Amino acid sequence: MEGLLVVFSYSILFAFVSASSRNFPIIPFDEGYSPLFGDSNLVIHRDGESVHLSLDERTGSGFVSHDLYLHGYFSASIKLPADYTAGVVVAFYMSNGDMYQNNHDEIDFEFLGNIRGKNWRIQTNVYGNGSTNIGREERYGLWFDPTDDFHQYSISWTDSQIIFYVDNVPIREVTRTESMGGDFPSKAMTLYATIWDASDWATNGGKYRVNYKYAPYVAEFSDLVLHGCAVDPIEQVGKCENDEKNTGSGVTPAQRMKMENFRKKHMTYSYCYDRVRYKAPPSECVINSQEAERLRKFDPVTFGSGRHHGKRHRHTRGSHTEAASSSF
Numbered sequence: 391m392e393g394l395l396v397v398f399s400y401s402i403l404f405a406f407v408s409a410s411s412r413n414f415p416i417i418p419f420d421e422g423y424s425p426l427f428g429d430s431n432l433v434i435h436r437d438g439e440s441v442h443l444s445l446d447e448r449t450g451s452g453f454v455s456h457d458l459y460l461h462g463y464f465s466a467s468i469k470l471p472a473d474y475t476a477g478v479v480v481a482f483y484m485s486n487g488d489m490y491q492n493n494h495d496e497i498d499f500e501f502l503g504n505i506r507g508k509n510w511r512i513q514t515n516v517y518g519n520g521s522t523n524i525g526r527e528e529r530y531g532l533w534f535d536p537t538d539d540f541h542q543y544s545i546s547w548t549d550s551q552i553i554f555y556v557d558n559v560p561i562r563e564v565t566r567t568e569s570m571g572g573d574f575p576s577k578a579m580t581l582y583a584t585i586w587d588a589s590d591w592a593t594n595g596g597k598y599r600v601n602y603k604y605a606p607y608v609a610e611f612s613d614l615v616l617h618g619c620a621v622d623p624i625e626q627v628g629k630c631e632n633d634e635k636n637t638g639s640g641v642t643p644a645q646r647m648k649m650e651n652f653r654k655k656h657m658t659y660s661y662c663y664d665r666v667r668y669k670a671p672p673s674e675c676v677i678n679s680q681e682a683e684r685l686r687k688f689d690p691v692t693f694g695s696g697r698h699h700g701k702r703h704r705h706t707r708g709s710h711t712e713a714a715s716s717s718f
């Protein structure tokens with residue numbers, strides 16, 4: 391009986407995994423994006439569908455979507471630079487910080503480099519309507535080496551839910567609650583990818599800085615999916631009626647099992663359990679004592695200021711409280 395059940399849930403899982411790639415079109419770079427900064431450090435490959443972003447002593451680099459989107463499914467396959475990458479941050483994120491200086495929204499995947507022999511870490515975060523006084527960071531290890539090959543990182547965003555995926559495994563679900571109020575991202579955003587020098591906070595709170603002896607640091611992007619509701623930047627109205635068509639439905643029970651497994655094994659930090667920053671956990675947090683116990687084993691984190699995703703983001707620089715990662 392139990393065996394049958396396992397077989398059954400695996401087949402559901404399999405069906406959903408193939409559905410959750412969603413067969414959304416991969417768009418050529420030029421159709422969906424423009425270079426943002428770093429001029430020659432952004433290289434578009436001959437197929438027009440893959441892009442290299444590099445960081446050297448002169449500059450990082452980045453690109454941005456042409457359109458603003460209100461909700462959708464956004465995805466990239468990324469291969470991160472190997473070896474010594476302390477202080478290097480690769481970010482794949484949505485933001486409207488250039489349009490709303492005091493009440494911007496943001497949904498982040500941030501990849502934090504590390505010293506040689508230690509793996510990259512992933513951080514996810516959301517801000518809504520300028521909620522930069524409450525960081526909602528989570529950090530995780532991975533079950534693979536993200537420098538060996540391309541892996542798919544995706545964000546699904548509806549008006550009620552944000553789901554972060556790694557290789558189609560949901561790793562985090564942010565469900566809008568009433569008490570979150572405006573803190574849930576709710577205005578149209580553009581999609582960004584950047585690589586930049588975050589020496590001041592990325593690795594052990596700035597203990598290990600970028601070492602340009604190992605430059606250039608190259609992050610490779612391909613399989614870019616922008617499947618959202620494009621919005622008129624002036625009127626801020628989208629032309630899509632049905633969010634679910636753009637993102638698929640939420641997390642299935644079988645996927646939820648995978649998510650819970652992932653989080654048990656690989657999550658190393660959650661703002662919900664950070665008693666140094668939050669005397670009482672923010673209202674949306676559901677506290678689990680086993681999780682609290684498990685997370686206590688990891689180093690406490692240092693939090694500092696000086697957040698930015700690249701040189702072009704002067705508006706948001708310094709306005710956020712940012713997690714400095716303890717890298718091991």
Ligand SMILES: *[C@@H]1O[C@H](CO)[C@@H](O)[C@H](O)[C@H]1NC(C)=O
Nearest residue numbers: 492493519520571572573576
């Ligand atoms: C967002 O912020 C603006 C400006 O601070 C405020 O007027 C508005 O009510 C906020 N919206 C929500 C949904 O909280």
